[in-house]
Amino acid sequence: MDDNRQPTAAESLCFEAGIKFGTLYHQFAGTPISTASAPSLARAMEDAIENQPHCQSVTVDVRTDELETALAAGPADYVEVTGRFLEVEIIVADGDLEVVTRMEMDDGYPLMNVESVRK
Amino acid sequence: MDDNRQPTAAESLCFEAGIKFGTLYHQFAGTPISTASAPSLARAMEDAIENQPHCQSVTVDVRTDELETALAAGPADYVEVTGRFLEVEIIVADGDLEVVTRMEMDDGYPLMNVESVRK
């Protein structure tokens, strides 16, 4: 390696944002969900992750159409949470730095991305 | 083995109740929790588990004193969910049968028990 350096403040904050996304996804993946229980789960996901350091806001939207499609196709009146049912925005901040991150479905895969780094 | 038989209806329903307890505990163990976020998590746990088959009611009480003690002792303003912070009652039913189950701390261990089988 030609270059081996400490992370910048923005790189560290992007790392923090990633932690929040991995936490949110893998803490709650597999949770039984129905159209009736979706709102309370979305609130709990937001409130739980907002506890983590540097976490400014978490917004979880349940993709109701996708959930209803899965419920109609499945054998039970609930399904398990997976990325297909969620759209998530997480904003982390440290001092005057802000990192905006998002999870959206992209060709069948729940893609998590850094959208912008703001100062 | 002298005797090898199929389960009774009550035994199968107790098995169902156990599934709900294992699900509730291990789906949510590790979730970041604070006094502010505890209520929405308790609601989400109740609503999520009530989706499961034969589940009549789930009641999750957060042991606020215990949570405040842990928060005061720890280095962060949240802790991770574990049995120490919860009291849970789950009632499952099938036809005229009802099984009442409970989780309470017992000498430092979150003991899950069948309290009664009712008909």
Added chain:
Amino acid sequence: MDDNRQPTAAESLCFEAGIKFGTLYHQFAGTPISTASAPSLARAMEDAIENQPHCQSVTVDVRTDELETALAAGPADYVEVTGRFLEVEIIVADGDLEVVTRMEMDDGYPLMNVESVRK
């Protein structure tokens, strides 16, 4: 309710078996899995659940065909663990009582059942 009684030893043991199944399923649901990583995950699931009280043996078989089908259909080289990829047998024991339980796919749903109660 005409009748309200304490559980029998067999009913309590069926409850214990249910706890193990709920634990196994919801602790590990959502874990990234590929054909290469499946064997170590199956071993870890068995070893982890065997720690729990009264747990005599846990056998996790990964349904390799089903996993390969999902991998071929999906956009990534791993998928998330769900019941579709697993067959599980759990035996719990207490004194001379033994309860044999199983999870198998049944019409698209990972059905958990008490197979037999033995003495």
Added chain:
Amino acid sequence: MDDNRQPTAAESLCFEAGIKFGTLYHQFAGTPISTASAPSLARAMEDAIENQPHCQSVTVDVRTDELETALAAGPADYVEVTGRFLEVEIIVADGDLEVVTRMEMDDGYPLMNVESVRK
């Protein structure tokens, strides 16, 4: 905000590393663990997370002394996985970029950090 820009390649890769850490921690937090079952769980954690995109290597060391202390203090012969029992290194790579990240206990808190960004 004066400045609002897209992330650099290194920032995106730090975000990816964070995702792996959040996944590892919150997928496996709460798993029953003993000295006997620790090695298979550590392997499964490594293999599972290495499935994720850009993940070059995951090394999980169980802090055996800490685990033995907790087992001796507790009422059961297993405890639940939490950061106190783990030291983890995750290296992610993209093209000629490499990010080295680590989780270590720091004053009672499982601190996750970017150690270096290399090219």
